[in-house]
Amino acid sequence: MSNRYEKITEKITPYLTLWHMWTLGLFTLIIFNLVAVFVVSECTCGKPFIPILLSRALTTDPWRGMTLAYSLIAIAGSFTFNSSILTTAFFGFFSAFLVSMFETTAHDFLIFTSALLVMYECRPRSWHRQYWVLHWFSVVVFGNIWTVWMVYGFFNYTDPEWNCSWFYILEYITFWLMNGLVLWIIPVGTFAVDAISDKEQITQEKLISWINQQINKKIERPIRAKIDITDSPDIMEKQTLITF
Numbered sequence: 001m002s003n004r005y006e007k008i009t010e011k012i013t014p015y016l017t018l019w020h021m022w023t024l025g026l027f028t029l030i031i032f033n034l035v036a037v038f039v040v041s042e043c044t045c046g047k048p049f050i051p052i053l054l055s056r057a058l059t060t061d062p063w064r065g066m067t068l069a070y071s072l073i074a075i076a077g078s079f080t081f082n083s084s085i086l087t088t089a090f091f092g093f094f095s096a097f098l099v100s101m102f103e104t105t106a107h108d109f110l111i112f113t114s115a116l117l118v119m120y121e122c123r124p125r126s127w128h129r130q131y132w133v134l135h136w137f138s139v140v141v142f143g144n145i146w147t148v149w150m151v152y153g154f155f156n157y158t159d160p161e162w163n164c165s166w167f168y169i170l171e172y173i174t175f176w177l178m179n180g181l182v183l184w185i186i187p188v189g190t191f192a193v194d195a196i197s198d199k200e201q202i203t204q205e206k207l208i209s210w211i212n213q214q215i216n217k218k219i220e221r222p223i224r225a226k227i228d229i230t231d232s233p234d235i236m237e238k239q240t241l242i243t244f
Contacts, residue, residue, distance in 0.1 A: 036063040051168035089117035122181035146170035
């Protein structure tokens with residue numbers, strides 16, 4: 001049994017789960033956002049990396065194209081969640097950067113609506129998930145402080161003060177933390193696949209294919225894997241168990 005366990009562990013390690021892929025994408029998002037702010041702020045404020053409105057940076061070419069590409073990947077990834085709310089939210093973000101924030105208010109409405117959809121779908125399913133609750137409320141707190149400052153600044157600041165301010169860091173934190181909320185609703189062991197179907201079935205098919213086609217070829221006595229999905233009131237807390 002120990003030899004079989006070692007070979008199984010050896011085989012499953014190279015596969016990236018959806019959680020790992022989303023984490024990698026989040027870090028990529030943060031890096032190219034910072035680079036965009038660094039470059040665009042030099043033109044807007046006269047020197048690099050003075051915080052500016054993130055939408056101002058990301059609707060400036062070539063950063064607009066990178067943002068649209070990232071949004072497309074997020075839309076594709078959201079199919080695995082089998083959630084029309086998340087898919088709609090990421091399509092809203094994609095649409096928001098197709099329009100110019102300087103010519104229409106459509107950008108603001110799309111961003112606001114999409115953010116609300118993400119917050120709703122990624123809300124904590126239980127108060128006992130303390131870190132999840134803390135993460136979610138952190139987004140609410142940072143987002144509200146930034147919104148209040150935006151409303152105040154709109155009526156009280158001139159253009160130079162309005163365009164370049166360290167208060168925009170609150171926007172960055174809110175946006176990145178909100179994208180990170182998706183990590184909490186990714187079921188354990190879920191693989192990213194190109195299918196819109198039940199996520200449990202996706203996981204089962206991937207594991208069955210991997211075990212029966214890969215492991216059995218290298219083990220003298222073929223083994224059969226039995227996969228059980230534990231019942232839970234919360235679909236996000238279901239776990240996949242493998243027995244041999």
